[in-house]
Amino acid sequence: MTWRRWVLVGGALVVVGILVVAVVVLKSGSPDGTADTAASREQADVVARYLSAWSHADVKTASALTDDPPNAAEGLLKARTELGVDPAATVVKTAGKTANFRVSWTFAPGTVWTYDNSLSLVQAQGKWVVRWAPSVIHPQLFGGAVLRVLGHSGNAVLDRDGKPLLAWQADQPQAVDGNFAPILTPGLGRVATEKAAASKTVVIRIGEDDKVLFGRPAGPPLTSTLSSRVQAEAQTAVDGASFPAMLVAIQPSTGDILAVAQNAAAGPAPNALTGGYAPGSTFKMATATAVLERNAASSDTVLPCPGSVQIGQRNIPNDDNFSLPPLPLHSAFAHSCNTTFAQLASGLPADALVDAANQLGINADFTIPGIATEAGKVVAPANSAEQVEAAIGQGKVQTSPFGLTLAAATVAAGKAITPRLWHGLDTTINTPYQAPPDAVVGQLRSMMREVVTDGTATGLAGSGNVAGKTGTAQFGDGTQANGWFTGYRDDLAFSVLLLGSNSSKPAVSVAAAFLR
Known part of the structure; x- marks a missing residue:
C-alpha cells in the first residue's frame, strides 16, 4: 500500500512516499x-x-x-x-x-x-x-x-443351564474345565473377548478413587446353547471308540447346538463341524425325499433288491452283495438296499437329489459367532454314473457330521433349522433352505424309525424312541470305509462318524453309549 506524508524540511513542504508490503x-x-x-x-x-x-x-x-x-x-x-x-x-x-x-x-x-x-x-x-x-x-x-x-472378573461364558464354562483370569477367558469341548472352547473365548472389548471401561485413578473417562461396566456373562451334561456324554462316547470318532448334537425344536465332540484320534481340527466326508447310505434320507416328492414311489411301493445292479457303466452292489426278495420302499430303506435306491435315482431328473439335499439343509450355510461350519456340498450330477453314485452317498457328495445332524434335526422338527451356539447372539443365515413337505417328512420319520426297529440299527432298539439311518462310505482307493449313524430321539438330533471303521455297527454302538 502507498501513502503520503507532508513534512517540513528547511522551511519547505516535501511529500515522502512509502511502500509497505504485507x-x-x-x-x-x-x-x-x-x-x-x-x-x-x-x-x-x-x-x-x-x-x-x-x-x-x-x-x-x-x-x-x-x-x-x-x-x-x-x-x-x-x-x-x-x-x-x-x-x-x-x-x-x-x-x-x-x-x-x-x-x-x-x-x-x-x-x-x-x-x-x-x-x-x-x-x-x-x-x-x-x-x-x-x-x-x-x-x-x-x-x-x-x-x-477395569478388568473383567467372574464368569465369562455359561452353558444353557447356567453352569460356568469359561471364567475371567488375568482379563482372559479360561476354561473352567480344561477337558470341556476342546473343539469349541477357543471360539467361545474369542466371542467373550470381543464382547468384553466392546464394554471397555477406562478410568483415571488417583489413589483409591476412579473417575470413568470412557465405557461402561461389563455386562453379565454370555450364555451358550451347550449342555455340559450332553457334551460330557458325547465326549465319553467318542472316547470309548476304537477309531477316530466325532459326534454332533443339536436340539431340533430350537436349533441349539448341544455338543460337539471328537476323540484324540480324530485330531485337533474341528472336522465334526467342517470336514467333508462321503455320507454313504445316510444320504438315502435325501434320495428317499427326492423319490417321495417326485412321486417316483411311495413308502409302500414294492421294489426289487438284487445283490448288485448294472446301471450304465456303473455296477452298484449292496453291502457284501446281500439280496432280498422284492420289498416295500420303507423296508429297502431300513435294510439299506443300495440297488433299490440306485435304480430309483436313475429315473429321477438331474436336479432331484440336489433339491432334496437343499430341503434337508445339507447345502445350507450359516455364520455362527465363534465357530466355522460347513454342512456339505451336493451338486447336480454330470451324468448317470454320478447320479447313481450320489443316490447312495458316494461320488462327489460330501457332508460333515454337523450337516447330517442338521438334516436329522430337520426331519425331527419338520421345519428348517437355524443352528445357534448362543442365547442372545444371532446366527446369520447365508444360504437358507426350506424343509420337505409335511407328507414327505411324515414318511421319512416312519422309515427312519424302522431302521432301528427292524433294520441296520437294531443295536439302538433299547435306547428309546430312536429314528435314524446308518451309512458306510468308501474313501481313498475303496478298500476302506467310514461308518455313520445319524438320527434323533425326541428333541435330540445327533450324528456319529467313525473314520476307517469299515462298518456302521461301531457308529451305532457309539450312538447307543451316547444315548445311555
Whole structure:
C-alpha cells in the first residue's frame, strides 16, 4: 500500500512516499496467520512425526522427540500396555509452539474412545521437541493420576443351564474345565473377548478413587446353547471308540447346538463341524425325499433288491452283495438296499437329489459367532454314473457330521433349522433352505424309525424312541470305509462318524453309549 506524508524540511513542504508490503499475509501458510518460517515448519514437522510414531507403537521414536525420553518412553508404553491397543493421533491445528490434536483408541468395532488434547514444544540442544508430561497422553493425566482399564472378573461364558464354562483370569477367558469341548472352547473365548472389548471401561485413578473417562461396566456373562451334561456324554462316547470318532448334537425344536465332540484320534481340527466326508447310505434320507416328492414311489411301493445292479457303466452292489426278495420302499430303506435306491435315482431328473439335499439343509450355510461350519456340498450330477453314485452317498457328495445332524434335526422338527451356539447372539443365515413337505417328512420319520426297529440299527432298539439311518462310505482307493449313524430321539438330533471303521455297527454302538 502507498501513502503520503507532508513534512517540513528547511522551511519547505516535501511529500515522502512509502511502500509497505504485507509480508505477514503473503508468507503466512497457517490459518491463524502465523508466519511460515523455517522454525514454524520445523515445529509442525516435530508434531507430525511425534504423533505418527505414537500412533504406530514406535515408542522409541516418539520418546526421542521429547525433552524427557526416559519418562516419555515409560509413560507411552504404560498407556499402550494398559489400554491394550494403539492410538490413532492426528493433528488438528499447529500454531507455533502449541499443537492441538485428536486421539482415538479403538477397542473393538464401534467401540472407540476419542478426545482432544494439546502439547507444547520447547527447544533442547537447538532443536524443537515435545515438552513431555503425562498430560500429553490425556489432558487429565497429571498429579499422580494413572490410566486404568477395569478388568473383567467372574464368569465369562455359561452353558444353557447356567453352569460356568469359561471364567475371567488375568482379563482372559479360561476354561473352567480344561477337558470341556476342546473343539469349541477357543471360539467361545474369542466371542467373550470381543464382547468384553466392546464394554471397555477406562478410568483415571488417583489413589483409591476412579473417575470413568470412557465405557461402561461389563455386562453379565454370555450364555451358550451347550449342555455340559450332553457334551460330557458325547465326549465319553467318542472316547470309548476304537477309531477316530466325532459326534454332533443339536436340539431340533430350537436349533441349539448341544455338543460337539471328537476323540484324540480324530485330531485337533474341528472336522465334526467342517470336514467333508462321503455320507454313504445316510444320504438315502435325501434320495428317499427326492423319490417321495417326485412321486417316483411311495413308502409302500414294492421294489426289487438284487445283490448288485448294472446301471450304465456303473455296477452298484449292496453291502457284501446281500439280496432280498422284492420289498416295500420303507423296508429297502431300513435294510439299506443300495440297488433299490440306485435304480430309483436313475429315473429321477438331474436336479432331484440336489433339491432334496437343499430341503434337508445339507447345502445350507450359516455364520455362527465363534465357530466355522460347513454342512456339505451336493451338486447336480454330470451324468448317470454320478447320479447313481450320489443316490447312495458316494461320488462327489460330501457332508460333515454337523450337516447330517442338521438334516436329522430337520426331519425331527419338520421345519428348517437355524443352528445357534448362543442365547442372545444371532446366527446369520447365508444360504437358507426350506424343509420337505409335511407328507414327505411324515414318511421319512416312519422309515427312519424302522431302521432301528427292524433294520441296520437294531443295536439302538433299547435306547428309546430312536429314528435314524446308518451309512458306510468308501474313501481313498475303496478298500476302506467310514461308518455313520445319524438320527434323533425326541428333541435330540445327533450324528456319529467313525473314520476307517469299515462298518456302521461301531457308529451305532457309539450312538447307543451316547444315548445311555
